[in-house]
Amino acid sequence: MAALQRLQPVSHVAVSGGTHGNEMSGIYLVKHWLREPSALQRDSFSATPFLANPLAIERCVRYVGRDLNRTFTKQFLNSKATQDEPYEVQRARKINQLYGPKGSAQAFDFLFELHNTTANVGACLIASVQDNLLPMHMCHFIQTHCTLGHYPILLYNLPDQEAYSISSVAKHGLAFELGPQPQGVLRADLLTQMGALVACALDFIDLFNKGTTFPAFETEAYRFIGSVDYPRHPDGELCASVHSKLQVGTA
Amino acid sequence: MAALQRLQPVSHVAVSGGTHGNEMSGIYLVKHWLREPSALQRDSFSATPFLANPLAIERCVRYVGRDLNRTFTKQFLNSKATQDEPYEVQRARKINQLYGPKGSAQAFDFLFELHNTTANVGACLIASVQDNLLPMHMCHFIQTHCTLGHYPILLYNLPDQEAYSISSVAKHGLAFELGPQPQGVLRADLLTQMGALVACALDFIDLFNKGTTFPAFETEAYRFIGSVDYPRHPDGELCASVHSKLQVGTA
Numbered sequence: 001m002a003a004l005q006r007l008q009p010v011s012h013v014a015v016s017g018g019t020h021g022n023e024m025s026g027i028y029l030v031k032h033w034l035r036e037p038s039a040l041q042r043d044s045f046s047a048t049p050f051l052a053n054p055l056a057i058e059r060c061v062r063y064v065g066r067d068l069n070r071t072f073t074k075q076f077l078n079s080k081a082t083q084d085e086p087y088e089v090q091r092a093r094k095i096n097q098l099y100g101p102k103g104s105a106q107a108f109d110f111l112f113e114l115h116n117t118t119a120n121v122g123a124c125l126i127a128s129v130q131d132n133l134l135p136m137h138m139c140h141f142i143q144t145h146c147t148l149g150h151y152p153i154l155l156y157n158l159p160d161q162e163a164y165s166i167s168s169v170a171k172h173g174l175a176f177e178l179g180p181q182p183q184g185v186l187r188a189d190l191l192t193q194m195g196a197l198v199a200c201a202l203d204f205i206d207l208f209n210k211g212t213t214f215p216a217f218e219t220e221a222y223r224f225i226g227s228v229d230y231p232r233h234p235d236g237e238l239c240a241s242v243h244s245k246l247q248v249g250t251a
Numbered sequence: 252m253a254a255l256q257r258l259q260p261v262s263h264v265a266v267s268g269g270t271h272g273n274e275m276s277g278i279y280l281v282k283h284w285l286r287e288p289s290a291l292q293r294d295s296f297s298a299t300p301f302l303a304n305p306l307a308i309e310r311c312v313r314y315v316g317r318d319l320n321r322t323f324t325k326q327f328l329n330s331k332a333t334q335d336e337p338y339e340v341q342r343a344r345k346i347n348q349l350y351g352p353k354g355s356a357q358a359f360d361f362l363f364e365l366h367n368t369t370a371n372v373g374a375c376l377i378a379s380v381q382d383n384l385l386p387m388h389m390c391h392f393i394q395t396h397c398t399l400g401h402y403p404i405l406l407y408n409l410p411d412q413e414a415y416s417i418s419s420v421a422k423h424g425l426a427f428e429l430g431p432q433p434q435g436v437l438r439a440d441l442l443t444q445m446g447a448l449v450a451c452a453l454d455f456i457d458l459f460n461k462g463t464t465f466p467a468f469e470t471e472a473y474r475f476i477g478s479v480d481y482p483r484h485p486d487g488e489l490c491a492s493v494h495s496k497l498q499v500g501t502a
Contacts, residue, residue: 031488118433182369182433189495237282244440 004137004214010172010205012108013047014099015040015198019069019113019166021056022183025194026114026176039195042202044209047112052095052166055087060184063088069113073164077102092166100169110134110205111170114194117179120247122149123193126175128163129155129223135174136221137214141204148193153221174201255388255465261423261456263359264298265350266291266449270320270364270417272307273434276445277365277427290446293453295460298363303346303417306338311435314339320364324415328353351420361385361456362421365445368430371498373400374444377426379414380406380474386425387472388465392455399444404472425452 015033017026033040033049040047051057053068065086076089077096099108115126125142127135136153143151154177157163167173176197178190208214231240266284268277284291284300291298302308304319316337327340328347350359366377376393378386390404405428408414418424427448429441459465482491 028489028492035484118436180433182431182436185369185433186489186492187495187498188492189498191492192495233286238279238437241279241437241439241442244438244443247438247440 001136001140001217001219002133003216004133004208006208006211006213008109009044009209010109010134011045011209012170013045013110013112013202013205014108014170015047015049015112015114016052016095016166017049017114018054018057019052020062020067020115021053021058021064022060022062023114023116023181024184024186025116025178025181025190027051027057028186028191029114029195029198039199040202042206042209044206047202050098052113053088053091062183065089068092069165071164072096072102072166072168073162074102077169095166096169102169108170109172111167111173112198112201113165113167113173113175114198115175115177116181116183116190117177118182120180121152121177122179123151123197124154124177124179125151126154126156126177128165128168128173129157129159130163131168131172134172134208136219137208137217138174138201138204140217140219141214142197142200143219145203146196146200148196151197153219155221155223158224252387252391252468252470253384254467255384255459257459257462257464259360260295260460261360261385262296262460263421264296264361264363264453264456265359265421266298266300266363266365267303267346267417268300268365269305269308270303271313271318271366272304272309272315273311273313274365274367274432275435275437276367276429276432276441278302278308279437279442280365280446280449290450291453293457293460295457298453301349303364304339304342313434316340319343320416322415323347323353323417323419324413325353328420346417347420353420359421360423362418362424363449363452364416364418364424364426365449366426366428367432367434367441368428369433371431372403372428373430374402374448375405375428375430376402377405377407377428379416379419379424380408380410381414382419382423385423385459387470388459388468389425389452389455391468391470392465393448393451394470396454397447397451399447402448404470406472406474409475 017030030049056063066088068088071088071092125139139153181187230238233239268281281300307314317339319339322339322343376390394402432438432441481489484490
């Protein structure tokens with residue numbers, strides 16, 4: 001990864017929680033920051049917290065009509081409102097209006113998205129393959145400065161695939177995916193870790209804004225190469241599970 | 252607890268999974284036993300596996316219309332079918348017809364129910380306070396013979412409260428509540444442990460049927476004395492979580 005030098009400051013920053021309404025770490029962090037915004041303030045900027053999918057949060061479900069985090073493509077963002085469209089298409093347009101428009105000069109400089117998974121991924125940093133330099137330096141800064149865990153990097157989309165997640169409405173973005181955590185459940189350890197990750201990322205932006213130069217580096221990043229299904233019976237039913245030695249939290 | 256001697260054998264035994272459609276250990280065990288019933292056979296009887304709430308299992312939700320496991324009271328079981336009644340009221344009547352009727356001489360002798368929870372309860376044995384001698388001896392047998400864990404006993408209903416869970420349609424019943432496991436997720440360790448618990452309980456019934464006498468004993472059992480809510484902000488939002496030192500599976 002090439003060196004990073006400040007051209008324009010990163011001043012308009014937002015942090016979204018609850019893009020999926022049953023991923024509780026980000027939901028509770030954002031609710032906390034809405035009460036006490038000082039944790040998101042740095043010398044050179046303040047980040048804006050917001051809840052992305054209020055109706056799904058209220059119902060504690062991933063989404064109501066369709067997956068909000070697959071709805072930030074130009075197809076949906078530029079579509080005309082219709083009466084029977086899914087709630088999430090309306091929300092995507094609204095979020096694009098507030099923090100975008102996607103691809104425009106008026107868009108926010110940086111948008112964080114906070115996720116949980118039931119999978120044992122630890123704390124995964126997820127970026128778009130098309131949005132490289134700034135988020136990758138942020139990931140590297142987190143990997144070297146945040147000591148609570150190991151932070152693998154995932155590039156979630158393919159090189160020729162439009163970024164479709166909420167952070168793609170801003171100029172740059174990064175998602176934090178922490179697991180394992182059951183849907184609808186809040187674990188204090190992951191809440192603490194996610195708060196520390198956001199704090200570390202905001203520190204990075206502040207250093208960047210103050211003119212710090214970040215030298216070139218090499219790191220490892222994962223990308224999608226294919227899916228491996230579970231073994232199944234002829235009728236499609238699963239006939240195996242993940243081995244208990246590959247689980248955490250074994251009783 | 253007084254000594255237990257065989258009067259009538261326990262010959263009609265059923266094992267229900269998926270009373271709640273997103274509690275996967277029991278669902279996958281029952282699906283497995285439906286393919287390979289030999290694991291439920293003993294010299295003196297064979298247990299019948301069944302899925303209690305097929306529609307909720309298909310949708311991977313706790314229930315579709317109302318909580319099936321609060322629907323086995325006489326009020327619901329003796330109600331007349333109506334067009335707009337919840338799916339689970341129909342299912343409760345059907346299950347009562349197959350394995351009950353509740354309170355009758357024709358009812359099955361024993362019904363197991365298999366549950367999971369996201370709470371860190373380990374492997375909890377849950378009985379009705381009105382159905383005491385046989386299930387309590389079974390619990391004691393499990394506590395002394397099953398070495399995979401610690402098995403606390405919970406008496407779930409109050410002395411003057413009608414038993415409302417699925418096992419109450421049979422003459423005797425016991426529920427296994429294993430956690431923590433996310434809803435919709437299958438953990439190999441809990442699957443193994445639940446299978447071992449059922450096997451141990453069936454061994455107990457077989458010994459009972461063969462005339463084994465079980466002496467009196469003392470043990471500890473929990474009962475409901477009250478609820479403690481989370482600390483909340485004035486608007487009702489939670490302002491605390493369970494401390495990470497009280498969690499298992501801390502990353």
